[in-house]
Amino acid sequence: MTPLNKKLGRDLWRMKGQAFAISAVIATGVMLLVMMSGIVTSLDQTRQAYYERNRLADVFAPVVRAPLHSLRDLRAVPGVSAVEGRVNGSALVDIKGLDLPIRAQALSLPDTGPPRLNLPDLTAGRWLARNRADEILLLNSFAKAHELEPGDTLSATMNGARRTFHIVGLVHSPEFLYTVAPGELISDDSRFGALWMNETALAAAYDMKGAFNEGLLMLSRSANETAVLNAVDRILEPYGSRGAYHVSDHTSNRFVMEEINGMRSTSATVPPLFMAVAAFLLYIVISRMVQAEREQIGLLKAFGYSSFEVALHYFKLILIISAGGAAMGCVLGTMAGRGMVNIYLEFYKFPILVFRVEPASFLIGVVSSILAASAGGFIVLRGIFTLTPAVAMRPPAPADYSRTGRIGASLSRMLDQPSRMVLRRLTRQPGRMLGSIVGIACGMALAVAMISLFASFEKTLNLTFNVIDRSDVTVTFTDPLSDRVIYDLQRMPHVIEVEPTRSVSATLRHGVESYRGGVNGLVPAPRLNRAVDKSEEAITMPRDGIVLSQSLATELKAQVGDTIQVDVHEGRRPTLSLPVVGVTESLLGAPAYMEISALNRAMREPRRVSGAYLRIDAAHSGPIYRALKDMPSVAGVSLKQDARAAFVRMMNTGAGSMRFIMAAIAGVITFGIVYNAARIAQAERGRDLASLRVIGFTRSEASFVLLGELAVVTLLALPLGSVLGYYLTYGVAAGFSTDIYQIPVVFAPGSYGGAALAVLSAAFLSGWLVKRDVDRAEIITALKTRE
Template identity: 65%
Template sequence: MVSPLDHKLLRDLWRMKGQALAIGVVIAVGVGMLVMMTGLVTSLNETRAAYYERYRLADIFAPVTRAPDHIAERLADITGVSAVEPRVTGGALIDLPDRNLPVQAQAVSLPDLRSPRLNDVYLTDGRMIDSDHSDEILLLHSFAKAHGLRPGDQLHATMNGARRSFNIVGLAQSPEYLYVTAPGELIADDARFGVIWMSRSALSATYDMQGAFNEALLSLSRGANERAVLDAADRILAPYGGTGAYPLANQTSNMIVSEEISGLEATSAGVPPIFLGVAAFLLYIVINRMVQSEREEIGLMKAFGYTNTEVGAHYFKLVMAIAVGGALAGCLMGIAGGRALIQVYITYFKFPFLVFQLDPASFVIGVSVSIAAASVGGLLVLRSVFALTPATAMRAPAPADYSRTGRLGHALNRWLDQPSRMVLRRITRQPARMAGAMIGIACGMALTVSMITIYAGFDRTLDLTFNVMDRSDVAVSFTHAVSETTIFELTRMSGVIYVEPVRYVPAVLRNGRLTHRGVITGLDKDARLARALDANLDTIPLPHNGIVLSTALADILNIRAGDMLTVEVREGRQPVLQLPVAGVAESLLGAPAYMERDALNRALREPNRVSGAYLTIDTAQAQPLYDALQDMPTVAGVSVKSQTEEAFHTMMDTGTGAMRYVMGAIAFIITFGIVYNAARIAYAERARDLASLRVIGFTKGEAAFVLLGELAIVTLVALPVGALMGYYLSFGIAAGFSSELYQIPAMFDAESYGFAAVVVIGAAVASGWLVKRDIDRADLISALKTRE
């Protein structure tokens, strides 16, 4: 049987359904984001672990120039190594009829008569290759799909300077290529980079590697010392041109997946509590004002014998009903959102399958945290319920003193009509209450400002990266460091306007125990096409004997200008250099390190060497130029900046980048919920007063103006406060979206702030319209009645 207090609870929930819904939505959004993001983290983690284990992804990658096969036995004897797989790899250029440039590819060998011990492939279409047929290949599934290739098609590619034709017999995926990008690049594009698997015998013949390998894959036994294995592998391979073994954590594909998971974990830990905190604040305001308006009812309940505990439990149930309802709705929203976003990650990362998996702990945490947050707001109010005695509660509270409005009010009274004076009196005589509403709306403004600013930050990243820092049209990479005479050959080509050489040197950068495996970029002193810029976008002069680090790399190594950096070069003679850090440059793409090219060549004792070039070209002669570049034996790849920019834009609109749109929609929902809730609270408090105004002759418009005028003033005051809060919040959100792959700047953009203000004002107008509709429909007799 339902008790009288429970009957009252149901009536109160129905009466304040608008407010309850607004608060429930805020709670639901917080819980939904927690469930969705923890589910995505669980899905990515478990699927990655299962994929790696099933197809035996190596724990250590050890590239080498050329090592005889018997060296693999020495690697297998290293303590802690459980399996070794030697293989041959090499660069390739694929000719496709739908592309005006050859596409870069990586050729990888598979054992002739057995499955690979490590880094096996998942066959999606067709069949495995037959080692008796040297022209059979497997092709990366995502690359084949991007170009409409299928098993049975032919493919033409240039390998080791020779053009060959191959038969595609199957399409495959591999845990080694979850994130597919060309060597030396960070931007994935299915259409611009492919992977070819061939039999070991066929690929060895192509690259003159019979009886030898140029990469060893190692797996570790449980409890193995990874650092010790890396050092032992380097010692064994050093005489054969080993360029430095590295762990799976530094493998590009795995590193990008790990950063994505870490970003989701950080967001799930930081963002939902903000929304739940806002919900607790709103609940506190609603229940506090409800208790104040029901003083006489509380007195009557206590006079009829209800104890403090029973009365307090009644209002606590109201809080819990809203919190639990919002939490359960949030769980359902999280499941739906996770299932929708999982499709984005299937496209972004090349998993053979990815099923959204729920994390049961997220349900428990989400519901528990939402209840706890709501309880904090509710318990603060319940103290005043316990403090009320029946006699005090049944006595009407002292009316507010509206006899004076201060100097401001006195000066404005003769200029204001009666409804305007009523608005002014309420604001000046109840500043704490108005401040609470203002802070709530300012929070909504801050969320909106920060998200719109992040949108501008993404656009700014694209503009700076591709129009300010890189002003070339085409980038050419060479198979190895070549003489400067190659630059003169490029300059003489028809269609080339300007050529700027560049030197890339793979290296391990070390500062104490902190390391980073990357590339040093050697630029000319007066570089015009590819530049190192500081935070003010001014060109950083490259010194004659120092290195300039990007801000992201300086943070990774915890190093500043003036410090000494250890550089372990991973090509050629592999010297170890001690270089002073001459400066820190702003970079929004990757974590590069810059040196003056001649200084880099001097440090390496390899004068007049280049690894690539940036070109500006005459677009009218682009195709003949591309054909000529394809015929140069030293050219490893040609990258058109416009295509790279398009791929980067696509990348930033998927994965974590796509999350900004979800959070932007959530910020708008929260903003509307806060503003609408403030309007509903004000109306609930003043319904009786507004009805009284109507009875004494005020029109519907005048009565609505008394209420909505307060909302308008509070909203306008909240805008600059919210803009300031949003400015600082933007830095935190920008840091959450940034990664080693790209950095998103937090920036002041007047247009973004203006649009955010329009969003908040629009929410206020919509909320005001909904509340005015209720005012116009109000039954004056019912509103004037007492509820007890």
């Protein structure tokens, strides 16, 4: 054990509080990096392996009704390695004890056994028996939500006919990792399910004997995706093609990939922020330590130690702090990642999801933390080489207060002696004080951003379910119907108001940008489901043109006045060129709106509706739901209150749950920065405080000199932190926004007040800890020169 190593141990023990605080900041960055990269790796690799094992189709080709012999033409398309046709229909499931019908998707399976593509995973029970028309396999998540098991019976309405089925097995499916009803965005296991039947039975139920209404295609590695999609559309065009699309546009896969990509981008931006904060803190600590130990550095050089050896001593201190934080971050990241995986397993319906971290993630975390910490230390360590023993052992020149002028003299007359000491300390070294202010302001900025994020989520809820959607019930029809059905709904008892809507599936294009979604037709002056502007005022639907949501306009890089192309995937499949006449605020999905009559004219299908928004008397909802359940044309009924509850659950799981972790981390970092500032000031002024005690200052007066500085620095950091937090909120909101929902930036005074309270609380606790140590310090020991 060399003398320098002994000194290193003593220095670490003396500054253990500061060292731990800095290590905690580094550990936070490494923890986030390991956790996020591990989640991305686990989700992506599990997704790919699950898709390959169960042979999820690369291309989905919905069609109105195509004969089975057209499958031969699809197989002949260059780049297609496997083809399968199936029947895909909507159903209404009747659950005992529930008045509201539940929407489901019915899918066919070959009578001869498991399918070649989109193979479900059997988790309980058995496979379908041949020639049994009353047996079904049920989606496992839906069965759990309603406590259904193999052996139970289930009633469902298919194509207007009600039938009773026997559940013989429960399955997972790669098509339903994110379970959501067609045309909707919010996943709710209790409100949407899927069931599988033998092909003959399901074809008979939907009049598809000898035909299929959805083709599944597997592509070879060398396939040209665009060419295959165009060829499939040409082949199925005579049979009512609804537009073939790649698996990347499949609803379930789309949301899973959105989660993965969002987590990947967050893992690339957030951890470096913490590394930068850690480097800044180490820079402050090491620079002040070198300044305080000038005499010791001079003695070491006088005794023969080279500048390199002395610099290496302080660099070892940096390495130990950063390496310790990195090791702690790796352990915490692994533990946090395993906990997050359980949340994702509930949200995305993988059969199994094991947290796995690539060794490169640990290596990147450790190396990046050490490099970030070293970057802050190298700037300081350069000064050691320029110090000669004679200069280092000479006390620094006393501070010059003569330039404070009349203002300083006036303040000195107004303040007592301890307050003047605080003022002199602040004016003597403004650079150091500015560093402390910026450090605390960064902690407050992070707190502002995270607290504002909670207000932003509330804004999303309020705008979506109170301002935009003011209905109680949404009814979806199996096919576009005559608007006479609206009058039938209006005549139902206890229905207060009905508003028709028309939705069509389409791909919107602007230049090279495209988005597969749809267009919603609204009445000219909608009341129950509205498009609103930035001031949350309703937009009147224009007779010509299209209104885009802000998220869709950003996706297409379109603005008011531009012309976009709309390729409709149903009916006569027209291609429309429409001017953008407005942009609306929408925080859920990426909708586009047209006036319903204009949309029907473009479709050449006048007076058609595909759904309706209802406002009802909640006290008599049961009879209304039962009446809707008995209507053969109804494909689904959803309640706004259920959608809101499902949305809240969705935001509290997956990436949305990350905001709780980030909020906790923001609190830890804020305390760490404030605590470091207090400890640094204590270390610098230890001998000064002891001298004050010797000449007669009380403990409270001596502590006031130290804590007054901390108070002034903290108060000055609050406005700067508020400004930085305002801009940081934009980045955090963008990072948490997904294709499902967008998080707005909300200026909430309560967020800034909460962040300021957090900083002040951290300052109070740090001041109390420092004061306790100052009161316990031995005056004689503090006055000794450390050698």
